[in-house]
Amino acid sequence: MVGYPNGMKKKTEKAAAHNASRRGMSLEEDLNIANLHYFNTDKAVIYKKPTPVQIVHVDYPSRNKAKITEAYFRNPSTTDYNGIYKGSYIDFEAKEIRNKTLFPLSLIHKHQLNHLFKVEQQGAISFVIIRFSSYNETYLIFTRDLINHLENKDIKSLTLKWIKDRGYLCEYQYHIPCDYLKIVEQERLRRLKQHE
C-alpha cells in the first residue's frame, strides 16, 4: 500500500502508530477490513479505487513481468471509494488527520468535492469520512450537509464542533473496525420514507 505523494501516507502511519489501542491501524486499513467484511457477508460491494498513477516508462524484460520504471502520482479526479449497497450507489472520500480541532477543506481536492456534488445530484448516497487520529474518533458527514454548510460561504475548514454536530460517529466493531454502513442504512431508510 502506497499513498499519495508529499509524505501524506507517512503522516497517517505515524498518527495511527501513536494510538496504541488501535495497534497502528490506519483509517484506510480499517475501511479495507470493513469493506471485505461487507463483501463476504453479501451486504455491499464497495472498493477503494487504485491510486492514480501516470506511467511514463515500462520495461518488458523477456519472460518477465512488465516493469514500470518511471511513473508519477496523479491527483485523483474522483473520490477513493465507491460501490453499491442495496441498490444504492455509494461514493465517499476518507481522510485521517492529527489536527485536534479543525479539518482543513484543502485536504479534499476541489474536483473531488465537485464529484461528490455531481453524484449526489444523480441520487447517490455520498459522504466524507474523517478520522481525528488523536482521539481515534471517526465521523461520517453526508455530502448534502456539506453542501448546505459551504453554500455561498467562504469556509476553509470544518470545526470539530460542527463535525460532531452534523456528522455521525462511526462505531468500532471487531470485524468492522469502522462500521459506516450502519449510518448509510439509516440514510437509505430516511430517503425511502421521503419517497413514500
Add this chain to the structure above:
Amino acid sequence: MVGYPNGMKKKTEKAAAHNASRRGMSLEEDLNIANLHYFNTDKAVIYKKPTPVQIVHVDYPSRNKAKITEAYFRNPSTTDYNGIYKGSYIDFEAKEIRNKTLFPLSLIHKHQLNHLFKVEQQGAISFVIIRFSSYNETYLIFTRDLINHLENKDIKSLTLKWIKDRGYLCEYQYHIPCDYLKIVEQERLRRLKQHE
C-alpha cells in the same frame, strides 16, 4: 494512457488503426469521450478506474515530485468502469478484440466476472461491452444474460452469433462514439416496469 501488460494495448491500437473510418480510436478512448459527454451534460457520472499498480519503490528527489521507479501491473479485482446514472449503480468491463467470430471468456478475469455477479445481486445495472474491431461493431451484454448463458455449462467463448442475438449494438454518434447509456436507459425502464 497505458494499458495492461503483455502488449494488449499495443494490439488494441494496431487494430483500431486498421479501421481507417474511425481514425485509430480505441474502445477505451471512445468510452472516455462518451463518459465525458455524459458528465458534462449531467446525464451520468461514470469513470474508468485507474490501472491498478503495485508500487515497490518511490524516489523523493528534493523539491521535485515523487518519482515511482519500480512498480508492476496488478490484476484488477473489479471491473474497469463504474458510476451512477439516474440513481442506478452502473458497472461494466470493456474489451476490444480482433477475433472475427469468438470472444474468449479468458479475457475477463474470474474475479471480474464474480464482481459483476456480486453487484448484480445488489441491484446494479451491470454489463460487458465488447468491440469486434475488425467490423468496428460494439455490443453491450447484460450480466444477467451472461449468468443465464454460463450457468452450469462449460463455455469457454461467446460466439459472435450469440452476442448478436443477446447483446445490444452500441450506436456511434459524433459526441458519443459509443452510446451505451441509451441501452442502459431501456434496461432501467424495463426494471421500473417490473417493479410496478
